[in-house]
Amino acid sequence: MSEVKDTLKEYPSLRFGAMLLGMLITSIGVNGFLRPAHLLSGGATGISTAINYLTGINIGLLTFIVNMPVFILGFIYLEKEFCILSLINMAIFSFMLGITSDVSQIIPIQNDVILQAIYGGLLSGAGVGLVFRTKASTGGTDIIAAILKVKRNIEMKDTTMAINAVIIFVGSFLFGLDLALYTLISIFMNVTTMNFVKDAMNSQKAVMIVSDNYDEIAEHIMQEIVRGVTFLEAEGAYTHNKKRIIYTVVSTNEIPKIKEISLKYDNKAFISVNDITEVKGRGFKAKDL
Numbered sequence: 001m002s003e004v005k006d007t008l009k010e011y012p013s014l015r016f017g018a019m020l021l022g023m024l025i026t027s028i029g030v031n032g033f034l035r036p037a038h039l040l041s042g043g044a045t046g047i048s049t050a051i052n053y054l055t056g057i058n059i060g061l062l063t064f065i066v067n068m069p070v071f072i073l074g075f076i077y078l079e080k081e082f083c084i085l086s087l088i089n090m091a092i093f094s095f096m097l098g099i100t101s102d103v104s105q106i107i108p109i110q111n112d113v114i115l116q117a118i119y120g121g122l123l124s125g126a127g128v129g130l131v132f133r134t135k136a137s138t139g140g141t142d143i144i145a146a147i148l149k150v151k152r153n154i155e156m157k158d159t160t161m162a163i164n165a166v167i168i169f170v171g172s173f174l175f176g177l178d179l180a181l182y183t184l185i186s187i188f189m190n191v192t193t194m195n196f197v198k199d200a201m202n203s204q205k206a207v208m209i210v211s212d213n214y215d216e217i218a219e220h221i222m223q224e225i226v227r228g229v230t231f232l233e234a235e236g237a238y239t240h241n242k243k244r245i246i247y248t249v250v251s252t253n254e255i256p257k258i259k260e261i262s263l264k265y266d267n268k269a270f271i272s273v274n275d276i277t278e279v280k281g282r283g284f285k286a287k288d289l
Contacts (some may be wrong), residue, residue, distance in 0.1 A: 015134045019089060022130030023138060027096040028103055029123025035059070036104040037116040038175055040183045043160065044070065044140025045097070045124075046167045050174060060098025064091065067139040074143040077151060082136065083143075089131065090139030117182045121189025128190070129197025132156070155277070157195045164191070204279045205255055209246040209262050210234075210270040217269070218246050220261045225254055249279055 030045055038053060040046040048062035067090050074083040131138055137146060145159040164187040172180035211217055218229040232245040250258060255273060262269040 022127040023093045026127030027100045031100045033116040033120030060094040064094040085136045093138040117186040121186035125190035125193030129194040132198040206274045208272040211266040213265045214244045216265045
């Protein structure tokens with residue numbers, strides 16, 4: 001079985017372009033929709049936005065300052081390449097936030113807070129997810145989420161949601177409960193979109209097949225889908241008949257073919273398909289974040 005090719009790793013210019021696009025999309029989401037509605041975005045950008053509301057200091061400069069302490073932790077616990085790349089991204093992202101601070105003037109949606117929350121959350125989440133997909137980040141609380149993912153295997157979306165919940169709580173005191181609740185909408189959209197973009201086309205399923213024709217099914221899975229198969233010894237609780245269960249991990253888009261092969265050789269085959277959070281191994285693209 002051949003290794004999965006990582007296109008972004010093979011073509012550095014494409015990787016850098018994807019990072020720039022992601023940061024630009026996030027900047028537009030923050031400055032085009034969230035800030036005009038006085039909504040907070042997630043993480044360090046949300047903290048910077050809150051300070052910007054209170055002081056008027058350029059949001060790009062604030063983002064740069066807020067990020068500094070977090071990067072110290074990053075260099076201690078994470079790979080240096082990831083941190084250096086994230087540091088460069090953070091500087092570029094701060095610059096983009098600064099130069100797009102007036103982008104809201106050319107966006108027509110300015111009087112509907114709910115639409116601003118939805119579009120702002122979608123854009124900022126999609127941008128951050130695209131940056132994560134290149135195995136980098138824009139710094140800030142993303143670094144904290146990455147540390148917890150690497151050291152404690154806590155999903156980044158869970159850490160992000162927890163940090164953002166704190167931002168909402170503080171925001172409710174600074175700007176009122178109404179805006180804090182609208183911010184909750186934008187942050188939910190942000191986290192959901194970020195996770196989708198980050199893992200798009202890289203989701204896997206664990207499949208277990210119970211059939212008397214296990215040899216034929218397993219052979220054709222290995223030949224036609226080129227996936228590894230493991231036999232698990234089992235026993236029926238009622239009949240006490242010995243069974244062999246076919247176990248394999250495949251990409252989501254390969255599930256229809258798995259079903260086709262199984263039912264072709266045994267139309268009474270029992271097929272169980274389960275979600276998998278993470279897979280590491282030959283034939284699969286690792287989810288580093």
